[in-house]
Amino acid sequence: MAGRGKLIAVIGDEDTVTGFLLGGIGELNKNRKPNFLVVEKDTSIAEIEETFKSLLARNDIAIILINQFIAEMIRHAIDAHMQSIPAVLEIPSKEHPYDASKDSILRRAKGMFSAEDFR
Amino acid sequence: MGVLREEDSRLLLDEKLLYFMDQLELLEEKRKTLNSLIEQGWFSISKARYSMGNKQVSALQFANEMEPLVSVHVRTLEKDEVEFCAVRSSQKCNDEFVKEPTSIEDIGPQEEGIRRRKNTKSDIAEKKTSEDISKEKAPEVNPGKKRDHNPQQDPLKWFGILVPQSLKEAQSSFKQVIELSAEIAALQIVVLNARQELKHDSRNDNGSTGAGLNTSAQSNEKETDALSANETTTAGQCCVSASSMKVFALSPLHLRPNGRWERWKHGCGLTVMLLMFPDIRRCCFCCCLCSSTVAYFRCASNGSPSSSISFVSVERSFFYA
Numbered sequence: 001m002a003g004r005g006k007l008i009a010v011i012g013d014e015d016t017v018t019g020f021l022l023g024g025i026g027e028l029n030k031n032r033k034p035n036f037l038v039v040e041k042d043t044s045i046a047e048i049e050e051t052f053k054s055l056l057a058r059n060d061i062a063i064i065l066i067n068q069f070i071a072e073m074i075r076h077a078i079d080a081h082m083q084s085i086p087a088v089l090e091i092p093s094k095e096h097p098y099d100a101s102k103d104s105i106l107r108r109a110k111g112m113f114s115a116e117d118f119r
Numbered sequence: 120m121g122v123l124r125e126e127d128s129r130l131l132l133d134e135k136l137l138y139f140m141d142q143l144e145l146l147e148e149k150r151k152t153l154n155s156l157i158e159q160g161w162f163s164i165s166k167a168r169y170s171m172g173n174k175q176v177s178a179l180q181f182a183n184e185m186e187p188l189v190s191v192h193v194r195t196l197e198k199d200e201v202e203f204c205a206v207r208s209s210q211k212c213n214d215e216f217v218k219e220p221t222s223i224e225d226i227g228p229q230e231e232g233i234r235r236r237k238n239t240k241s242d243i244a245e246k247k248t249s250e251d252i253s254k255e256k257a258p259e260v261n262p263g264k265k266r267d268h269n270p271q272q273d274p275l276k277w278f279g280i281l282v283p284q285s286l287k288e289a290q291s292s293f294k295q296v297i298e299l300s301a302e303i304a305a306l307q308i309v310v311l312n313a314r315q316e317l318k319h320d321s322r323n324d325n326g327s328t329g330a331g332l333n334t335s336a337q338s339n340e341k342e343t344d345a346l347s348a349n350e351t352t353t354a355g356q357c358c359v360s361a362s363s364m365k366v367f368a369l370s371p372l373h374l375r376p377n378g379r380w381e382r383w384k385h386g387c388g389l390t391v392m393l394l395m396f397p398d399i400r401r402c403c404f405c406c407c408l409c410s411s412t413v414a415y416f417r418c419a420s421n422g423s424p425s426s427s428i429s430f431v432s433v434e435r436s437f438f439y440a
Contacts (some may be wrong), residue, residue, distance in 0.1 A: 005190020
């Protein structure tokens, strides 16, 4: 395994995390915090936000995958994240299909267009 | 000479805009693929759960110790662009493979060393997505896949020795999703950078011609400070009735006499051109930037005081060219 490769983290509901862990991105050992979080009905927003921020603080994570409905809960934290790495990717969940208008990245890309831009 | 330079810069701006739109479209397409792959994966997991039992396919089955099989190599290029390359390790304890990256299943934009070794075209633009490159790599990728996975590594083993086909299908769907996510991550950054560049260039361009540009939040704040004196004198607030907005939005070209275009700015930073009529009292907006439905506007740059109403086609301001 290449030593300098970075990880993919995932914050999602059980099925999402199971799927991605099947794909082989999970890391769990005694020394470090896991790079995934299963969000259940009783998971508090504070915990989700704390996990998200700790993932951001780690320098060995390249991509954070997060279900969009969870992203909505911590939208302020995601909007505040301006760096390129780690990249935050919002994915749909079983109950909540992907909504492009909620995606932070697309909102940032779309926003601020006005008549003056094209004069 | 000055005029020529302006024209050039405008052409450049057009090109950049087209590039931005292309990348955005590509991003949307990849997202669609990603979303459908994820949904396929969930469906397969549900099928597996149906045949194996609820408890057999759940978070309870996760191993106590896991090692990541996929690592992402991040490379920052010039112009703040970042390339993500998802690499799957087929074998764990073999030093040869660590030294020889060609044996690893390479997905996504290639790192320079590998690119040279595999004799890919040297003029591959760095901004190019990985699709073409991964197609070229397909012959090399297959041998890697056929290699046996170290059984202890395969997460499929957490769910038992004999797992149904649907679970394997789920695994392969999610593997594809992981590859795609790396590409989408890179593309997102490209899109954001292109947008920034566009904003920056159009501001410079307009700056040189003297027109004001109020798109960034920072400049909005400066504007507001400068205009605070004006704001109090202008009737910036309007209440809305949804029906009147729809009527106008549908037929923006029905200009009434005595109408005058004015530049107005929303609190969220969106600047719009509003057609002001002296006799209409109320109008309704839905800001296309922040999606707020109750819009109250403050008067921007020219500070034309107006106690009357504003018609607007907010959508039109988005596509105004």
